[in-house]
Amino acid sequence: MARLARIALSPEELDRYAQQLAAVLEHAAQVAAAPTAGVPPTAHPFALVNVLRDDEPRPSLDPAVVLAEAPAAEDGRFKVPPILGEAP
């Protein structure tokens, strides 16, 4: 999980979180036991549909403002350490 979540954790942290998560998941067992046969899931409180925007350009940000927040930048682009793999 820590790798999927991309967080570097020490062995002590992993231990502690594992215990705490186990407690929360035990509590969550009530959810598993709930009578939900044939019940559809609710992802949204209200079932809106087709919220659409016209294909009209709006102003973009000034690249200087965008890059001012970058931890590192070069040639108008965001600079990062070497990327070792392709996207999964």
Added chain:
Amino acid sequence: MTPAGWEAVIGLEVHCELRTRTKLFCGCRNEFGAPPNTHVCPVCLGLPGSLPVLNRQAVELAMRIGLALGCRIEPSVFHRKNYFYPDMPKDYQISQYDEPICVEGALTLPDGSRVGIVRAHLEEDTGKTSHIGESGRIHGAGYALVDYNRAGVPLVEIVSAPDIRSAQQARAYVAELRGVLVATGASDGRMEEGSLRVDANVSVRRAGSDVLGTRCEVKNLNSLRSLVRALEHEVARQVGLLEAGQPVVQETRHFDEDRGVTVALRSKEEAFDYRYFPEPDLVALAPEPAWREAVAASQPPLPAARRQALAELFGAARLEGPRAEQAETVLELGLDALVRAAAEAGVDPALALARTANEAAAQAEAARQVDPGAYVALLRMEQEGRLSATQAKTVLAELLQHGGDPADIAERLGLVGLDRGALASVVAEVVAAHPEEWSRFCAGEEKLAGFFTGQVMRRTRGQADGKLVAAELATRRAAEAGAP
């Protein structure tokens, strides 16, 4: 070529960048080639607090694609596909998962074969990463730079069934699909700019078997040429492994253009967990029937129908040989309407197709802008002998470059063709001046036709039409032979 005794089983995933004015979820311009990070805003940069709002035109183009491929347009839901990668601003991609907008269609290729379409769904593109360092590739790069102009550009991902059986058929499928995408206005079809990107799922099996082999996914097939090269290599590689008694390992492979081989990227044994879940920032998409019908009613003619229409000009069900190739050229370049217009105005369809597939196609961009009336008028002048073939080509070049009326252009350039009567008298003069050569020609010395044509050309300063000269010579000889 697939090695004898083996059959390739190929399914393609084609990512098509949609030709909208703005991105999928924000108002930034969807435009190739701008300076880095100039087409970005809080939404497409994934800034905290920003929210996506769906572009109506992207939905409409997705529907157009689906309808063109015979798909059903279904109510759909956007999901988040979660994975970390620096070119993805939110570290998740908004895509469609188990409820895509277009499902179950098919594409019929020019040779009549049919490739099933499993689905076509909407999703957002990622930014662009450049690996900086000695090699300029992923391996050995010192660092990377990221430009998010492309992030959030609308894509439709079209997933074919594993119905493709060879690299050549894969090529034909992508070429035909590209034609469909361009015809619907969904894509500019520019593979070299990344407008269409292809991934292939490839496996092989013994010919006649209906068991599916272990498949590999080959990425980075960004031209028709690399598609064919990569697939031929991958099929041969898998056959080689199996013939040597080794298993094919399920994995993702990357096509190395320079070496012409596919190389393993990572093993799929450790399948990546994308943790898909419904995108809570967007609502369901269910294009109402009226919208769907309006889109269907305004679909432009698709390549298959247009191909058929060209064949019909020749009174054929299907064109063959060089004529079929010419037809594909004009279809691909979107110039077939010019051919049809000319033929309908009485121009010989063979002449119309040839001029369009050769001279007009060489300047396709200009040819798409040309006034069809002027184009047709020019072909008529050539057909009626008012311009020689050479003259017609000169006028066409001028017409494509600057427009105008072909008759005016011809006159301005001093290209006045000889009418049939004037040509006949020039031929008569030449024959009279060279009686000995004429009798040898009449006796069957065919190469003297060139001599007489040259003489005619000299006297007319090149204004005569070579084909008409040849015809006139033949007529004259036949007349003499018939009158003792």
Added chain:
Amino acid sequence: MSLAPTASAIAAAVRSGEVRASEVLEGCLEAIDQVEGQLGCFVTLTPELARAQAEAVDAQVAAGAPLGPLAGVPVAVKDNLCTAGVPTTCSSRILASWRPPYDATAVARLVAAGAVVVGKTNLDEFAMGSSTETSAFGPTRNPYDPSRVPGGSSGGSAAVVAAGAVPLALGTDTGGSIRQPAALCGVVGLKPTYGAVSRYGLIAFASSLDQVGPLAQTVEDAAALLDAIAGHDPMDSTSLPEGVLPCHRALDRGVAGLRIGLVRELVEAEGIEPGVRRRVEDAAEALAAAGATVEPVSVPELALGLPAYYLIAPAEASSNLARYDGVRYGLRVDGADVEEMQARTRAAGFGPEVKRRILLGTYALSAGYYDAYYAQAQRVRTLIVRAFERAYEQADLLLGATTPTTAFPLGAKVEDPLAMYLSDVFTIPTNLAGHPALSVPFGTDDAGLPVGVQLLAPALAEPSLVAAGAVLERSAPALPPPPVAASWRLGVPR
């Protein structure tokens, strides 16, 4: 009774020219100064920005130009709402120095209504918590007892209003983060219908639950603030097209003829303090005395709210917080390659509670567990929605406690996540249903700590909440001023 000038009093005085917005602001800044050292309500104060906004209001008054309904009213904004050019941190190290290039819609609407933004208030990191102790910048303290928590996650907003230093504040409520601190600090907190207020510029915790809303000294002020920020926003796809009716008109409507259900599960639950329960029963009597029909109702499904919430909210959060990866903005801790950089950045940038929830959410969404956890929690969400539907066939409004307990001591629950989560057990079901709810102070427990009672309503029934809330407010036992309180008045004597 309010300690400090109310928003409505300030707006009236500024409108009539009795006092200038700039004078109000200076009084407010001084009041903040009196309590901030003891309470730690703010992450960032914005006096310069506020002065410019106040002067703009004064210029409008001088020119006789039309004024917004909140003209000259100082407001505090929870630091998970974007403010252009002003640091917006979510009380996290990972965003400690981030300045957004844009304003959240709610903030922009406040300013358009004439409000003056005095600063950004402290919260639990990324709004994940119920005590404002998980802030990377230290806890906020409860004005009624600085050794106790103000609740959370909108603890800074609740405490600064409770201390009488700022009349109005914006909070956000994902599982009770407006109502629970309002209850623990003795102020009014309203969580609007999901989609009633735009989420654009609200830094997401759990997108399908998050909602922006007011914390105020009075129900009237809360209604005024909601009226100013509510309404459709084309930048938020989940923004409701119809919008909430104006609430201020409902203030004097009363409760005569309303059917109010006293929810057994929000009163008799295990772990509820007797002092809290007594106050809820008193509130029920007060509503009955004002002409409402109060009947007990039972909604057993509410017990499923907490466990469902602790799957859904972390799942969405794990995805929402993926973007803090050291690439485009915020903290970066270097690494040999991008993956290492990101893992180190996130390890250093997030606190323990945020990490816990990201891990939990990642787990709930992962391939083998999605159906058992996330999808199942969403089905349970449907059960809760249906249960509310049934309850609202019998009642116009529901009544219960806002929280099982009054303010607890700092440090009491930080090491026991489950115990901490239980403090939101009464507020969470509303978020899952997307409904509005209001917490109104209703006296104290025996220790003199404020108690909040909660009114729940169906979607878009905010006006009814306001009407009933105003009745409760009028009939509530007097709340003594907190020991840590600012003292200020409108600049000019009447």
